[in-house]
Amino acid sequence: MSRAALLVLADGRFPAGGHAHSGGAEAAVKAGRITSAASLEDFCRGRLHTAGLVAGALAAAAALGVEPRELDAAADARTPSPALRGAARRLGRQLMRAARASWPSAELDALAGEFPKGAHQPVVLGVAARAAGLGPADAAYCAAYESVSGPATATVRLLSLDPFDATGVLARLAPELDRVADAAVEAARRVLDEGVDALPAASGPVLEIGAEWHAAWPVRLFAS
Protein backbone atom coordinates (compact mmCIF):
# COMPACT_ATOMS: atom_id res chain seq x y z
CA MET A 1 0.00 0.00 0.00
CA SER A 2 0.93 3.61 -0.40
CA ARG A 3 0.52 5.70 2.72
CA ALA A 4 0.82 8.89 0.69
CA ALA A 5 -2.07 7.82 -1.56
CA LEU A 6 -4.22 7.53 1.58
CA LEU A 7 -3.39 11.13 2.47
CA VAL A 8 -4.41 12.26 -1.02
CA LEU A 9 -7.73 10.38 -0.88
CA ALA A 10 -8.56 11.45 2.69
CA ASP A 11 -7.57 15.09 2.20
CA GLY A 12 -10.50 17.44 2.74
CA ARG A 13 -9.23 19.37 -0.31
CA PHE A 14 -9.52 16.33 -2.59
CA PRO A 15 -11.98 17.71 -5.17
CA ALA A 16 -14.83 15.30 -4.53
CA GLY A 17 -17.51 17.82 -3.51
CA GLY A 18 -17.84 16.84 0.13
CA HIS A 19 -17.55 20.44 1.35
CA ALA A 20 -21.05 21.21 -0.01
CA HIS A 21 -22.66 18.68 2.36
CA SER A 22 -23.13 18.99 6.12
CA GLY A 23 -23.93 15.35 6.91
CA GLY A 24 -27.15 16.37 8.61
CA ALA A 25 -25.55 19.10 10.73
CA GLU A 26 -27.48 21.94 9.04
CA ALA A 27 -30.83 20.36 9.94
CA ALA A 28 -29.62 19.59 13.48
CA VAL A 29 -28.42 23.17 14.01
CA LYS A 30 -31.71 24.63 12.77
CA ALA A 31 -33.68 22.25 15.01
CA GLY A 32 -31.63 23.46 17.98
CA ARG A 33 -30.04 20.06 18.50
CA ILE A 34 -26.47 21.19 17.82
CA THR A 35 -25.74 24.34 19.80
CA SER A 36 -22.18 23.85 21.06
CA ALA A 37 -19.02 21.77 20.78
CA ALA A 38 -20.54 19.28 23.26
CA SER A 39 -23.71 18.71 21.28
CA LEU A 40 -21.68 18.58 18.04
CA GLU A 41 -19.63 15.80 19.63
CA ASP A 42 -22.78 13.90 20.59
CA PHE A 43 -24.13 14.31 17.06
CA CYS A 44 -20.86 13.15 15.48
CA ARG A 45 -20.62 10.17 17.84
CA GLY A 46 -24.12 9.03 16.87
CA ARG A 47 -23.41 9.52 13.17
CA LEU A 48 -20.10 7.66 13.44
CA HIS A 49 -21.72 4.56 14.96
CA THR A 50 -24.61 4.54 12.46
CA ALA A 51 -24.04 6.07 9.00
CA GLY A 52 -20.25 6.05 9.55
CA LEU A 53 -20.11 2.34 10.37
CA VAL A 54 -22.29 1.44 7.39
CA ALA A 55 -20.28 3.66 5.01
CA GLY A 56 -17.02 2.23 6.37
CA ALA A 57 -18.15 -1.35 5.81
CA LEU A 58 -19.43 -0.58 2.29
CA ALA A 59 -16.12 1.11 1.40
CA ALA A 60 -14.05 -1.71 2.90
CA ALA A 61 -16.09 -4.35 1.06
CA ALA A 62 -15.69 -2.49 -2.24
CA ALA A 63 -11.94 -2.24 -1.57
CA LEU A 64 -11.89 -6.03 -1.06
CA GLY A 65 -13.40 -6.45 -4.51
CA VAL A 66 -17.01 -7.29 -3.58
CA GLU A 67 -19.35 -6.71 -6.57
CA PRO A 68 -20.15 -2.95 -6.50
CA ARG A 69 -23.70 -3.44 -7.87
CA GLU A 70 -24.58 -5.59 -4.85
CA LEU A 71 -23.02 -3.10 -2.46
CA ASP A 72 -24.90 -0.25 -4.10
CA ALA A 73 -28.22 -2.09 -3.65
CA ALA A 74 -27.30 -2.79 -0.01
CA ALA A 75 -26.58 0.93 0.45
CA ASP A 76 -30.03 1.79 -0.97
CA ALA A 77 -31.72 -0.59 1.50
CA ARG A 78 -29.78 1.02 4.36
CA THR A 79 -30.73 4.56 3.29
CA PRO A 80 -34.50 4.96 3.53
CA SER A 81 -34.40 8.73 2.93
CA PRO A 82 -34.57 9.46 -0.82
CA ALA A 83 -32.86 12.81 -0.11
CA LEU A 84 -29.89 10.93 1.37
CA ARG A 85 -29.85 8.36 -1.45
CA GLY A 86 -29.74 11.24 -3.95
CA ALA A 87 -26.97 13.01 -2.05
CA ALA A 88 -24.93 9.79 -1.79
CA ARG A 89 -25.18 9.26 -5.56
CA ARG A 90 -24.28 12.85 -6.41
CA LEU A 91 -21.27 12.60 -4.10
CA GLY A 92 -20.37 9.26 -5.65
CA ARG A 93 -20.43 10.78 -9.11
CA GLN A 94 -18.20 13.68 -8.09
CA LEU A 95 -15.78 11.37 -6.32
CA MET A 96 -15.70 9.18 -9.42
CA ARG A 97 -14.51 12.08 -11.59
CA ALA A 98 -11.73 12.98 -9.17
CA ALA A 99 -10.72 9.34 -8.65
CA ARG A 100 -10.55 8.50 -12.37
CA ALA A 101 -8.33 11.52 -12.94
CA SER A 102 -6.10 10.56 -10.01
CA TRP A 103 -5.89 6.76 -10.33
CA PRO A 104 -7.07 5.64 -13.78
CA SER A 105 -8.33 2.06 -13.57
CA ALA A 106 -10.53 -0.34 -15.52
CA GLU A 107 -12.62 -1.02 -12.38
CA LEU A 108 -13.42 2.67 -11.92
CA ASP A 109 -14.29 2.94 -15.64
CA ALA A 110 -16.60 -0.07 -15.36
CA LEU A 111 -18.35 1.33 -12.28
CA ALA A 112 -18.77 4.75 -13.94
CA GLY A 113 -20.26 3.04 -17.00
CA GLU A 114 -22.67 1.01 -14.90
CA PHE A 115 -23.83 3.98 -12.80
CA PRO A 116 -23.81 7.07 -15.04
CA LYS A 117 -25.80 9.02 -12.40
CA GLY A 118 -23.44 7.92 -9.66
CA ALA A 119 -23.15 4.94 -7.32
CA HIS A 120 -23.36 5.42 -3.54
CA GLN A 121 -20.30 7.41 -2.47
CA PRO A 122 -18.80 4.79 -0.07
CA VAL A 123 -18.89 2.19 -2.87
CA VAL A 124 -17.03 4.53 -5.21
CA LEU A 125 -14.64 5.35 -2.36
CA GLY A 126 -13.80 1.66 -1.89
CA VAL A 127 -13.18 1.08 -5.60
CA ALA A 128 -11.08 4.27 -5.71
CA ALA A 129 -9.03 3.03 -2.75
CA ARG A 130 -8.40 -0.20 -4.66
CA ALA A 131 -7.32 1.76 -7.72
CA ALA A 132 -4.93 3.77 -5.54
CA GLY A 133 -3.34 0.60 -4.20
CA LEU A 134 -4.98 0.98 -0.79
CA GLY A 135 -6.62 -1.70 1.34
CA PRO A 136 -9.98 -2.21 3.09
CA ALA A 137 -8.84 -0.62 6.35
CA ASP A 138 -7.77 2.54 4.49
CA ALA A 139 -11.14 2.73 2.76
CA ALA A 140 -13.02 2.16 6.04
CA TYR A 141 -11.00 4.89 7.78
CA CYS A 142 -11.68 7.38 4.98
CA ALA A 143 -15.43 6.72 5.06
CA ALA A 144 -15.72 6.71 8.86
CA TYR A 145 -13.65 9.87 9.20
CA GLU A 146 -15.70 11.66 6.55
CA SER A 147 -18.86 10.78 8.49
CA VAL A 148 -17.71 13.07 11.30
CA SER A 149 -15.35 15.56 9.67
CA GLY A 150 -18.10 16.79 7.33
CA PRO A 151 -20.53 17.77 10.12
CA ALA A 152 -17.71 19.23 12.25
CA THR A 153 -16.48 21.50 9.44
CA ALA A 154 -20.03 22.48 8.49
CA THR A 155 -20.86 23.41 12.09
CA VAL A 156 -17.95 25.85 12.15
CA ARG A 157 -19.74 27.73 9.35
CA LEU A 158 -23.30 27.21 10.60
CA LEU A 159 -22.76 28.18 14.24
CA SER A 160 -19.55 30.20 13.95
CA LEU A 161 -18.15 27.52 16.21
CA ASP A 162 -14.48 27.97 17.07
CA PRO A 163 -12.51 25.79 14.59
CA PHE A 164 -10.22 24.73 17.44
CA ASP A 165 -13.24 23.35 19.31
CA ALA A 166 -14.47 21.51 16.20
CA THR A 167 -11.06 19.91 15.69
CA GLY A 168 -10.99 18.97 19.37
CA VAL A 169 -14.25 17.08 18.85
CA LEU A 170 -12.67 15.07 16.02
CA ALA A 171 -9.56 14.33 18.07
CA ARG A 172 -11.64 13.08 21.01
CA LEU A 173 -13.59 10.78 18.68
CA ALA A 174 -10.39 9.23 17.27
CA PRO A 175 -10.30 6.16 19.57
CA GLU A 176 -13.95 5.36 18.74
CA LEU A 177 -13.22 5.93 15.06
CA ASP A 178 -10.49 3.27 15.30
CA ARG A 179 -13.00 0.79 16.71
CA VAL A 180 -15.64 1.63 14.10
CA ALA A 181 -13.11 1.19 11.27
CA ASP A 182 -12.07 -2.19 12.73
CA ALA A 183 -15.70 -3.32 12.97
CA ALA A 184 -16.33 -2.12 9.42
CA VAL A 185 -13.41 -4.15 8.04
CA GLU A 186 -14.47 -7.22 10.01
CA ALA A 187 -17.99 -6.97 8.58
CA ALA A 188 -16.61 -6.42 5.07
CA ARG A 189 -14.56 -9.61 5.33
CA ARG A 190 -17.67 -11.52 6.37
CA VAL A 191 -19.38 -10.24 3.21
CA LEU A 192 -16.89 -12.30 1.18
CA ASP A 193 -18.38 -15.50 2.69
CA GLU A 194 -21.91 -14.53 3.69
CA GLY A 195 -22.93 -11.91 1.13
CA VAL A 196 -24.05 -8.33 1.65
CA ASP A 197 -26.53 -9.20 4.43
CA ALA A 198 -23.45 -9.33 6.68
CA LEU A 199 -23.01 -5.56 6.26
CA PRO A 200 -24.05 -3.53 9.31
CA ALA A 201 -27.37 -1.70 9.01
CA ALA A 202 -27.07 0.74 11.93
CA SER A 203 -29.41 3.66 11.51
CA GLY A 204 -30.16 7.03 13.05
CA PRO A 205 -33.89 7.80 12.72
CA VAL A 206 -33.41 11.50 13.43
CA LEU A 207 -30.70 11.74 10.73
CA GLU A 208 -33.06 10.19 8.16
CA ILE A 209 -36.10 12.27 9.17
CA GLY A 210 -33.98 15.43 9.40
CA ALA A 211 -32.62 14.85 5.88
CA GLU A 212 -36.16 14.88 4.46
CA TRP A 213 -37.02 18.01 6.41
CA HIS A 214 -33.83 19.70 5.16
CA ALA A 215 -34.44 18.72 1.53
CA ALA A 216 -37.77 20.56 1.59
CA TRP A 217 -36.30 23.93 2.61
CA PRO A 218 -36.37 26.56 -0.14
CA VAL A 219 -33.01 28.00 0.93
CA ARG A 220 -30.13 26.12 2.53
CA LEU A 221 -26.42 26.57 2.93
CA PHE A 222 -25.53 22.91 2.35
CA ALA A 223 -26.85 20.37 -0.16
CA SER A 224 -27.54 17.80 2.56
Added chain:
Amino acid sequence: MTATGVRAQARIVARADGRGGTALPVLDGEGPLALRRTRAGGDEARVMVVGAMSGPLGGDRFSLDTRVEEGARLHVGSAAATIALPGQAKGEAHYDVRLDVADGGELRWLPEQLISAGGSDLYVTTRAELAAGARLVLREEQVLGRVGEEPGRLTSRLTVRVAGRTVLDQQLSCGPGAPGGWDGPAVLAGHRSVGQLVVVRPEFAEQPVAARMLGECAALVPLAGPAVLVSAVAPDALALRRLLDDALTRLA
Protein backbone atom coordinates in the same frame (compact mmCIF):
# COMPACT_ATOMS: atom_id res chain seq x y z
CA MET B 1 -34.59 -20.51 39.07
CA THR B 2 -34.03 -21.04 35.35
CA ALA B 3 -30.45 -21.02 34.19
CA THR B 4 -31.06 -20.99 30.46
CA GLY B 5 -34.21 -18.99 29.86
CA VAL B 6 -37.36 -20.01 28.04
CA ARG B 7 -37.44 -21.19 24.43
CA ALA B 8 -40.71 -20.68 22.64
CA GLN B 9 -41.79 -21.02 19.04
CA ALA B 10 -45.01 -20.07 17.37
CA ARG B 11 -46.16 -20.66 13.83
CA ILE B 12 -49.03 -19.34 11.73
CA VAL B 13 -49.95 -20.42 8.22
CA ALA B 14 -52.75 -18.60 6.40
CA ARG B 15 -54.26 -20.21 3.30
CA ALA B 16 -57.03 -19.11 0.94
CA ASP B 17 -60.02 -21.40 1.70
CA GLY B 18 -61.33 -21.37 -1.88
CA ARG B 19 -64.59 -19.65 -0.82
CA GLY B 20 -63.20 -16.13 -0.65
CA GLY B 21 -62.01 -16.42 2.93
CA THR B 22 -58.76 -17.33 4.70
CA ALA B 23 -58.18 -20.51 6.71
CA LEU B 24 -55.49 -21.06 9.33
CA PRO B 25 -54.26 -24.65 8.83
CA VAL B 26 -51.40 -23.98 11.27
CA LEU B 27 -51.85 -21.95 14.45
CA ASP B 28 -49.27 -23.27 16.90
CA GLY B 29 -48.16 -21.32 19.92
CA GLU B 30 -46.46 -22.42 23.10
CA GLY B 31 -45.59 -21.08 26.53
CA PRO B 32 -45.31 -17.32 26.39
CA LEU B 33 -46.48 -17.11 22.77
CA ALA B 34 -50.12 -18.14 22.74
CA LEU B 35 -52.09 -17.56 19.54
CA ARG B 36 -55.86 -16.95 19.36
CA ARG B 37 -58.00 -16.73 16.27
CA THR B 38 -60.40 -13.82 16.66
CA ARG B 39 -63.41 -12.60 14.72
CA ALA B 40 -62.59 -12.41 11.02
CA GLY B 41 -63.07 -9.14 9.16
CA GLY B 42 -64.40 -9.88 5.65
CA ASP B 43 -62.05 -12.21 3.72
CA GLU B 44 -59.26 -11.64 6.25
CA ALA B 45 -58.33 -14.04 9.07
CA ARG B 46 -57.36 -12.41 12.35
CA VAL B 47 -54.89 -13.72 14.91
CA MET B 48 -54.04 -12.26 18.27
CA VAL B 49 -50.72 -13.00 19.95
CA VAL B 50 -51.44 -13.31 23.66
CA GLY B 51 -48.51 -13.00 26.04
CA ALA B 52 -49.24 -15.89 28.37
CA MET B 53 -46.13 -15.32 30.52
CA SER B 54 -44.05 -12.22 31.18
CA GLY B 55 -41.08 -11.61 28.99
CA PRO B 56 -38.98 -11.96 27.03
CA LEU B 57 -36.61 -12.10 29.99
CA GLY B 58 -32.83 -12.29 29.82
CA GLY B 59 -31.76 -15.57 28.19
CA ASP B 60 -35.15 -16.24 26.56
CA ARG B 61 -35.39 -17.12 22.87
CA PHE B 62 -38.71 -16.54 21.16
CA SER B 63 -39.43 -17.09 17.52
CA LEU B 64 -42.58 -16.42 15.58
CA ASP B 65 -42.95 -17.61 11.96
CA THR B 66 -45.84 -16.53 9.81
CA ARG B 67 -46.56 -17.66 6.28
CA VAL B 68 -49.29 -16.15 4.15
CA GLU B 69 -49.94 -18.29 1.08
CA GLU B 70 -51.20 -17.24 -2.35
CA GLY B 71 -54.35 -15.16 -2.17
CA ALA B 72 -54.70 -15.40 1.63
CA ARG B 73 -55.23 -12.35 3.85
CA LEU B 74 -54.08 -12.26 7.44
CA HIS B 75 -54.15 -9.64 10.19
CA VAL B 76 -51.95 -10.24 13.23
CA GLY B 77 -52.19 -8.11 16.35
CA SER B 78 -51.21 -8.59 19.97
CA ALA B 79 -53.34 -8.40 23.09
CA ALA B 80 -50.94 -6.11 24.95
CA ALA B 81 -47.54 -4.49 24.74
CA THR B 82 -44.53 -6.82 24.94
CA ILE B 83 -42.26 -5.90 27.83
CA ALA B 84 -38.58 -6.88 27.71
CA LEU B 85 -37.46 -7.48 31.29
CA PRO B 86 -34.23 -8.46 32.96
CA GLY B 87 -34.09 -12.16 33.85
CA GLN B 88 -32.24 -14.50 36.15
CA ALA B 89 -30.68 -16.38 33.24
CA LYS B 90 -27.46 -15.00 31.80
CA GLY B 91 -27.23 -13.23 28.49
CA GLU B 92 -29.49 -11.26 26.25
CA ALA B 93 -32.94 -12.29 25.09
CA HIS B 94 -33.75 -12.90 21.43
CA TYR B 95 -37.05 -12.44 19.66
CA ASP B 96 -37.00 -13.46 16.00
CA VAL B 97 -39.93 -12.78 13.73
CA ARG B 98 -40.05 -14.24 10.25
CA LEU B 99 -42.80 -13.23 7.82
CA ASP B 100 -43.32 -14.80 4.37
CA VAL B 101 -46.00 -13.56 2.00
CA ALA B 102 -46.71 -15.22 -1.36
CA ASP B 103 -48.07 -13.63 -4.56
CA GLY B 104 -51.55 -12.23 -4.08
CA GLY B 105 -51.27 -12.65 -0.30
CA GLU B 106 -51.61 -9.81 2.18
CA LEU B 107 -50.28 -9.54 5.70
CA ARG B 108 -51.20 -6.80 8.13
CA TRP B 109 -48.71 -7.11 10.99
CA LEU B 110 -49.83 -4.66 13.65
CA PRO B 111 -48.62 -5.72 17.12
CA GLU B 112 -48.68 -3.48 20.15
CA GLN B 113 -45.53 -1.71 21.37
CA LEU B 114 -42.33 -3.30 22.53
CA ILE B 115 -41.28 -1.76 25.83
CA SER B 116 -37.63 -1.99 26.84
CA ALA B 117 -37.71 -2.05 30.66
CA GLY B 118 -34.72 -1.00 32.76
CA GLY B 119 -32.00 -3.68 32.97
CA SER B 120 -33.33 -5.73 30.05
CA ASP B 121 -31.22 -6.68 27.03
CA LEU B 122 -33.15 -7.77 23.97
CA TYR B 123 -32.27 -8.45 20.33
CA VAL B 124 -35.26 -8.33 18.01
CA THR B 125 -34.95 -9.45 14.41
CA THR B 126 -37.84 -9.02 12.01
CA ARG B 127 -37.37 -10.37 8.51
CA ALA B 128 -40.10 -10.12 5.90
CA GLU B 129 -39.76 -12.00 2.59
CA LEU B 130 -42.35 -11.02 0.02
CA ALA B 131 -43.08 -12.33 -3.44
CA ALA B 132 -43.36 -9.72 -6.21
CA GLY B 133 -47.15 -9.65 -5.98
CA ALA B 134 -47.44 -9.70 -2.17
CA ARG B 135 -48.77 -6.93 0.06
CA LEU B 136 -47.64 -5.96 3.54
CA VAL B 137 -48.44 -3.46 6.27
CA LEU B 138 -45.98 -3.76 9.14
CA ARG B 139 -45.83 -1.59 12.23
CA GLU B 140 -43.02 -1.63 14.74
CA GLU B 141 -42.97 0.58 17.83
CA GLN B 142 -40.32 0.68 20.50
CA VAL B 143 -40.74 2.42 23.82
CA LEU B 144 -37.61 3.09 25.85
CA GLY B 145 -38.42 2.34 29.47
CA ARG B 146 -41.70 2.28 31.36
CA VAL B 147 -42.92 5.63 32.70
CA GLY B 148 -40.12 7.47 34.44
CA GLU B 149 -37.70 4.56 34.06
CA GLU B 150 -34.32 4.32 32.34
CA PRO B 151 -34.54 1.99 29.34
CA GLY B 152 -32.86 -1.36 28.97
CA ARG B 153 -30.68 -2.21 26.02
CA LEU B 154 -32.56 -2.86 22.82
CA THR B 155 -31.18 -3.85 19.43
CA SER B 156 -33.74 -4.16 16.69
CA ARG B 157 -33.15 -5.08 13.06
CA LEU B 158 -35.83 -4.89 10.41
CA THR B 159 -35.24 -6.37 6.95
CA VAL B 160 -37.80 -6.33 4.16
CA ARG B 161 -37.18 -8.18 0.92
CA VAL B 162 -39.42 -8.08 -2.15
CA ALA B 163 -38.89 -10.57 -4.98
CA GLY B 164 -35.46 -11.47 -3.58
CA ARG B 165 -34.30 -7.87 -3.37
CA THR B 166 -33.70 -6.14 -0.04
CA VAL B 167 -35.66 -2.88 0.00
CA LEU B 168 -35.10 -2.03 3.66
CA ASP B 169 -32.44 -3.06 6.16
CA GLN B 170 -32.27 -0.99 9.33
CA GLN B 171 -30.90 -1.63 12.79
CA LEU B 172 -31.48 0.53 15.82
CA SER B 173 -29.45 0.10 18.99
CA CYS B 174 -30.35 2.06 22.07
CA GLY B 175 -30.12 2.06 25.84
CA PRO B 176 -27.19 1.63 28.24
CA GLY B 177 -24.35 -0.26 26.54
CA ALA B 178 -25.48 0.64 23.00
CA PRO B 179 -22.91 2.33 20.73
CA GLY B 180 -22.32 5.97 21.73
CA GLY B 181 -24.58 8.79 20.64
CA TRP B 182 -27.80 6.72 20.60
CA ASP B 183 -29.64 9.31 22.66
CA GLY B 184 -27.97 12.25 20.92
CA PRO B 185 -29.01 14.57 18.08
CA ALA B 186 -28.22 12.09 15.24
CA VAL B 187 -30.12 9.06 16.50
CA LEU B 188 -33.01 9.59 18.97
CA ALA B 189 -32.44 13.17 20.15
CA GLY B 190 -33.89 12.38 23.56
CA HIS B 191 -37.14 10.87 22.24
CA ARG B 192 -38.40 7.85 24.15
CA SER B 193 -40.54 6.28 21.43
CA VAL B 194 -39.48 5.31 17.94
CA GLY B 195 -41.44 3.54 15.27
CA GLN B 196 -41.59 2.40 11.69
CA LEU B 197 -44.47 1.61 9.40
CA VAL B 198 -43.65 -0.29 6.22
CA VAL B 199 -46.20 -0.62 3.45
CA VAL B 200 -45.42 -2.80 0.43
CA ARG B 201 -47.79 -2.81 -2.56
CA PRO B 202 -46.98 -3.96 -6.11
CA GLU B 203 -48.65 -0.83 -7.53
CA PHE B 204 -46.02 1.42 -5.86
CA ALA B 205 -43.63 0.25 -8.61
CA GLU B 206 -45.62 2.22 -11.21
CA GLN B 207 -47.07 4.91 -8.96
CA PRO B 208 -44.43 5.81 -6.41
CA VAL B 209 -45.51 7.88 -3.43
CA ALA B 210 -43.76 11.23 -2.99
CA ALA B 211 -41.71 11.85 0.16
CA ARG B 212 -43.31 14.14 2.72
CA MET B 213 -42.92 15.23 6.31
CA LEU B 214 -45.64 14.28 8.79
CA GLY B 215 -45.13 16.95 11.38
CA GLU B 216 -41.60 17.66 12.57
CA CYS B 217 -40.59 14.23 13.80
CA ALA B 218 -41.85 11.84 11.15
CA ALA B 219 -41.26 11.37 7.45
CA LEU B 220 -42.99 9.27 4.83
CA VAL B 221 -40.49 8.13 2.21
CA PRO B 222 -40.53 5.92 -0.88
CA LEU B 223 -37.94 3.15 -0.62
CA ALA B 224 -35.84 1.83 -3.49
CA GLY B 225 -38.52 -0.72 -4.42
CA PRO B 226 -42.33 -0.99 -4.33
CA ALA B 227 -42.48 0.07 -0.69
CA VAL B 228 -43.01 3.06 1.55
CA LEU B 229 -41.57 3.67 5.00
CA VAL B 230 -42.87 5.98 7.69
CA SER B 231 -40.17 6.65 10.23
CA ALA B 232 -41.08 8.51 13.40
CA VAL B 233 -39.74 9.52 16.79
CA ALA B 234 -42.02 10.85 19.53
CA PRO B 235 -41.92 11.77 23.21
CA ASP B 236 -44.20 8.86 24.19
CA ALA B 237 -46.04 5.80 22.88
CA LEU B 238 -49.37 7.58 22.50
CA ALA B 239 -47.95 10.37 20.32
CA LEU B 240 -46.08 7.81 18.23
CA ARG B 241 -49.22 5.71 17.64
CA ARG B 242 -51.12 8.81 16.57
CA LEU B 243 -48.43 9.66 14.00
CA LEU B 244 -48.33 6.14 12.55
CA ASP B 245 -52.13 5.75 12.50
CA ASP B 246 -52.42 9.06 10.71
CA ALA B 247 -49.80 7.96 8.16
CA LEU B 248 -51.61 4.68 7.54
CA THR B 249 -54.89 6.54 6.96
CA ARG B 250 -53.18 8.80 4.41
CA LEU B 251 -51.82 5.78 2.55
CA ALA B 252 -55.19 3.98 2.46
